[in-house]
Structure formats: structure tokens, C-alpha cells
Amino acid sequence: MHHPFQASRHKRALFVLCAAIVLAAFGFYAYKLSEKSANTINPIDSGFARSMLLHHAQAIQMSMMMRGAASPEIQALAQSIIMKQTREMGVMEGWLTAWNEPVMVDGPPMAWVENATNVRHLDDQLYQAQCKADGGAMAGVATPEQLEQLKNASGIEKEVLFLELMLAHHRAAIPMAWFANRNGETSLVKALASAMIRDQGMEIGWIQLKLQQLKKS
Template sequence: MRLNRTQGAAVTAVALALLFAGGAVTVASADREDAPSTPVSSSADAGFARDMAVHHQQAVEMSFVVRDRTTDEAVRRLAYDIANTQANQRGMMLGWLDLWGLPKNESGVEPMAWMGMGGSGDTGPLDGALMPGMATDTQMDELRGASGREAEVLYLKLMTAHHKGGVHMAEGCVQKCSVDIERNLAQGMVDAQESEIKLMADMLKKRGA
């Protein structure tokens, strides 16, 4: 079948596009030769994904608790935003572990070991608080038993501490993680949670706390 001039030009353009695309893939692959194809289980990438997934899960739980303990729209809106954001981020991190073929929980490895903070073995978790900023079991029980302004103030204080711990962990990933998309997510966590810390300080001030 003979092609007219227009059809021939179109075929040539497609062929050139495929050629350039192939070259781009080759260059990109060459750029990544020095980096491992997937993180190993002991890497900062895997450690951060595991630990922050646990850290986020408590924030989601705390946020759902306070939504049932107060009618204040500002607190309920903040709680919804935190729960929604951190549940989505948690899903991403667990998904990466699946993609990398790594376990979501690794026995014998203390939380924060990837940051050089684990492995001491001298003390256990403080009343269920596995990582910096996490609420203890006692504090979670207090939140579940509170209502109204008391629940709002307790939630804002606990979540402020929780965010500060989360920022510390995310900054560790920004420095130590090797996967670009994970480092970008970690930096996004730092920026968003620092902003929410300021917001919660204002909310506590309005409540005289």
C-alpha cells in the first residue's frame, strides 16, 4: 500500500517519537544504575514506611474519637482533614512495602532503628507509645472518656505532640531515604504538619489552654 505525502510524514513523526522515547528510557535507566532497584528491608525507606504507617494509624484513630466527642465544627473539620490525609498516606506507604516485596512488620527490629534511635533495648515502650509523639494508652483512654471542650483541648494537645514526633520522623526520611517519591511525601508531611501545629496552637489559645 502506497502512502501519500501526509501519511508518510505522520509515520516518520511516530517513528522519530518512538526513537527519542527509547533513548530517554535508556538514559534514565543509566542514571539509576548506581541505585538499588528496590529498597531492602533494613533501609531507611522501608523503616520509615513501616513506622510512619503505625504513627499515622494512631492519628487517624484519635481524630475519629474526637469527632464523636465534640460538636465544635472547627475541631471536627481539622480532625476529618487529619484522618483523611493520614489514612491516604498510610495506604501509600503500605502499598510501597507490598510493591517492594517487604513485610509490613519486621520482628526483632525496634521502632526508629532506621534513624539510629532504636536498638538500645534498655527500656520498653512507655504505656503503648511506640514512637516519639505517640499518645500513651492512658491518654487514649482519657480522650475516649472526655467530651466537649475537655475533649477538644486534650485532642489538640495530643495531636500537637503527635505532629511534632511525625515531623521529626519525616525529616529523618528526607535526609536518609533513597526513593524520590518517598522523600517528597516526607517533605510534604513536614510542611503540612508544621502548618497544622501552628493552627492547633491558635485553637488552644482560643480555648484558654
């Protein structure tokens, strides 16, 4: 995997900011052009957007720590995560704005899964049971101690820790996205959830192979 981003950090940061603003506007207007009104928002749709915003924010935070501190391959993965998930955050924030819904999570982040009704798919029922057992906490997120460890690590130790944390992060995101895809109502939400399942599934495969290589070296 080659590092596709050769611009300065300042230019990249500016691009990411502009992309987030543009895509928030896109998310807002795309939803406004859709068939549903803000009065009929499924709590699964809004809950998914809010929780995935929080989940993405940490993935970006961890990826930022790898800039200039890892192999070109891993820096490329980190930069891809930053760009892709920043775009997705812009879209989801635009939806929440269009729905007149709060952007920030208030209370247990996975309460929207706990409180869902008519959940029919077995995998979703098991995921809902796990969310209830965890008290609505979000799975797969790194602890403050792990983030501090990642920040202070260097070399192969830093690369391995980043990949292990991101692997857990992605593995937790996929069942959340499946739950929204199968139980939500808004076509835009279902489509984005499906894209996340595809993209993060591919990244999981790459991360697993890279971890095997690093642990053999």
C-alpha cells in the same frame, strides 16, 4: 475552619476505605515504575514507611474519637487528618508491598534510625541520639491511658486533650520525616516526607492558636 464533609459517616468510611485501596495500588505501581529494584531498598526508606504507618494509625484513631464530639472547626481538623493520613498510609503500604517488605513493625519501631550510618546533618544526629536513648521507642505517641481519657472526655476538656495529644504527635512526626527526607534514597519517599513536614507543620500552627483560644475561654 469550616467542616467540609457533609456526607454520612457510612459514605465517608467507604470513601476512606476505597481511597486507601486505590492509593496502595498507586504506591505499588508508582514504585514499580521508578528506577530502583526491590533488592536495593535503603533500610531508611522501608523503616520510615513502616514506622509512619504505625504513627499515622494512632493519629487516625484519635481523630475518629472527635466525630460528633467537638466544635465544627476541630471536627474539620480531625476529618482532614483522617482523610490525608489514610491516603498516605495507602501509598506507603503500596511501597512496602512493591519492595517485598513487611508492613508491620517487628522490634523497636525506630531501629531504622538507630542503625543508620553516615548521618551528616546535626539535627538528624541529635534525633538519632534521642532514638537510641529511648531504646528505639517511638516518640509522641499517646499512651493507652491517654487514649482512654480522650475517649471518655467531653466538651472543651475533650477538645483540649485531643489538640494537646495531636500536637505532641505531629511534633514527633516532623523530625522522623526530616530524617527520611535527608537520609533516605528513594525520591518518592523523600517527596512524601517533605509533604508531611509541610502539612503537619501547618496543622501545628493552627493547633497552637486553637489551644490558646480554648484555654482563655
